[in-house]
Amino acid sequence: MDSRPHAYLDGELPLDALSPAERDRAAALQGLIDTAAVHLRQCAVPDLTSRVMAALPTPAVPVPAVVAEQPSAPIAAVRRLAAWLWNPQPIRLQLRPVVAFATFALLLVASLGLWSAAPSDPQPALVSETVAPPVYVQFRLDAPDAKQVTLAGSFTDWEPRYDLVQTSPGVWSVLVPLKPGVHDYTFVVDGVRWIPDPNAPQVPDHFGGANSRLTLLPPRNDT
Amino acid sequence: MSPSDTELIQRVLAGDRDSYAWLVRRYQEMLYRHALGMVSDGDAAADLVQDSFIKAFSSLESCHDPERFGAWVFRILRNRCHDYLRDRRRQMLPLDREAMLATSRECPDIDLERLTLGQTIEEALSRLPEAQREAFLLKHVEGCSYEEMAQRLDTSVSALKMRVMRAREALQALLKDRIEADHSKGIA
Numbered sequence: 001m002d003s004r005p006h007a008y009l010d011g012e013l014p015l016d017a018l019s020p021a022e023r024d025r026a027a028a029l030q031g032l033i034d035t036a037a038v039h040l041r042q043c044a045v046p047d048l049t050s051r052v053m054a055a056l057p058t059p060a061v062p063v064p065a066v067v068a069e070q071p072s073a074p075i076a077a078v079r080r081l082a083a084w085l086w087n088p089q090p091i092r093l094q095l096r097p098v099v100a101f102a103t104f105a106l107l108l109v110a111s112l113g114l115w116s117a118a119p120s121d122p123q124p125a126l127v128s129e130t131v132a133p134p135v136y137v138q139f140r141l142d143a144p145d146a147k148q149v150t151l152a153g154s155f156t157d158w159e160p161r162y163d164l165v166q167t168s169p170g171v172w173s174v175l176v177p178l179k180p181g182v183h184d185y186t187f188v189v190d191g192v193r194w195i196p197d198p199n200a201p202q203v204p205d206h207f208g209g210a211n212s213r214l215t216l217l218p219p220r221n222d223t
Numbered sequence: 224m225s226p227s228d229t230e231l232i233q234r235v236l237a238g239d240r241d242s243y244a245w246l247v248r249r250y251q252e253m254l255y256r257h258a259l260g261m262v263s264d265g266d267a268a269a270d271l272v273q274d275s276f277i278k279a280f281s282s283l284e285s286c287h288d289p290e291r292f293g294a295w296v297f298r299i300l301r302n303r304c305h306d307y308l309r310d311r312r313r314q315m316l317p318l319d320r321e322a323m324l325a326t327s328r329e330c331p332d333i334d335l336e337r338l339t340l341g342q343t344i345e346e347a348l349s350r351l352p353e354a355q356r357e358a359f360l361l362k363h364v365e366g367c368s369y370e371e372m373a374q375r376l377d378t379s380v381s382a383l384k385m386r387v388m389r390a391r392e393a394l395q396a397l398l399k400d401r402i403e404a405d406h407s408k409g410i411a
Contacts, residue, residue, distance in 0.1 A: 003388060006384075006387075006388040006391065009391075010369070010384065010387075028395065028399075029391050029395060032391065032394055032395050032398060032399075033363050033391065035340075035344070035398075036344050036348070036359075036363065036364075036394065036398075037363045037364050039340070039341050039344050040256065040259070040260055040344070040360070040364045041256070041364060043256070043259055043265070045251070045252045045255045045256065046255070046265075046269055047248075047251070048247065048251050048255070048269060048272055048273055048276075049244050049247045049248055049251070051269075051273055052243075052244075052247050052251075052272075052273050052276045052277065053240075053241075053243065053244055053247070055273060055277055056240060056243065056277060056280050057277070057280070057281055134241070136241075136244040136248075138248065165225050167225060175244055175245055175248060177241045177244065
């Protein structure tokens with residue numbers, strides 16, 4: 001195997017140091033590299049962010065170590081009182097039977113009165129809600145003249161809460177976790193200009209302008 | 224300015240899980256392309272990248288050099304790819320070239336040619352020894368220098384140059400006819 005064409009491809013030899021045959025060999029190898037690299041770079045790369053974030057393990061809550069120590073005197077007293085109140089205690093009662101019957105009748109009448117006064121409609125049952133995992137959305141704006149860009153939307157009560165950062169000259173970007181659903185938003189440039197996203201559908205903002213609208217489906221959990 | 228890897232890792236370790244999404248976005252493309260080149264299967268590559276990010280998250284405290292998070296998670300992915308390929312070899316699943324070509328024949332002419340070239344490249348890559356394939360991908364698809372590759376793979380520069388050279392020669396032998404035919408048709 002002739003290593004000189006490879007040395008040229010690795011930038012270790014100039015082209016004019018190669019013989020004509022070595023130049024042909026280097027050109028053939030370069031063609032191969034270009035073809036293979038172009039194909040492999042062209043493959044579409046899926047955005048795995050939501051998928052990864054949904055699959056992250058929940059961190060275990062650290063359990064604080066139990067430290068054996070003697071409680072102080074007031075704490076010990078409170079504990080003794082709580083134990084006395086909670087534990088069953090013998091109680092001795094002496095009653096006249098007529099008083100006992102009268103008390104029982106009184107309690108019966110009172111409980112019936114309360115029963116009839118109770119609302120007839122049943123209380124709504126508490127429904128446990130399943131919290132959908134957030135979807136991570138990258139917002140991007142091309143604003144070459146901007147000094148500062150922020151993001152406001154229905155998910156921030158229209159406060160410009162998210163600062164976009166300049167990832168390359170004139171390109172501003174921020175990554176925001178959002179719940180699945182419909183969100184309206186707008187960019188705020190230099191704190192004064194509210195401009196909708198030119199790459200998203202727009203809806204009237206009821207003030208004569210427009211907001212951008214984003215619809216997010218829940219991330220698939222096909223891990 | 225975007226937050227640095229160190230800053231993001233500190234935030235994640237302090238309980239801000241959402242900051243991890245930045246790291247995923249930052250490195251997923253590099254990792255996916257490498258995994259795809261190694262295993263030649265888009266679904267498997269996505270699974271391997273996801274597993275690697277989850278493993279990295281779970282052991283984030285052991286990332287001793289947070290500024291080199293990308294190299295660290297790459298190492299995790301690399302081991303995942305090795306495991307995957309070892310398991311695949313064990314299961315004796317040869318690449319079904321006949322089925323692949325049957326699918327290609329159903330496509331229109333120009334697409335068939337392009338599709339088949341891509342598949343031929345992937346198949347040729349999959350026939351290289353793992354170490355050569357890995358070196359070729361890092362050098363020519365990801366554009367790493369030999370010094371970067373040496374750091375990532377814990378291997379000497381001279382050994383990597385040899386692997387890349389052998390990979391080029393082997394690929395050229397496998398793809399020569401195919402690429403020349405496409406060049407002569409002007410569609411490569």
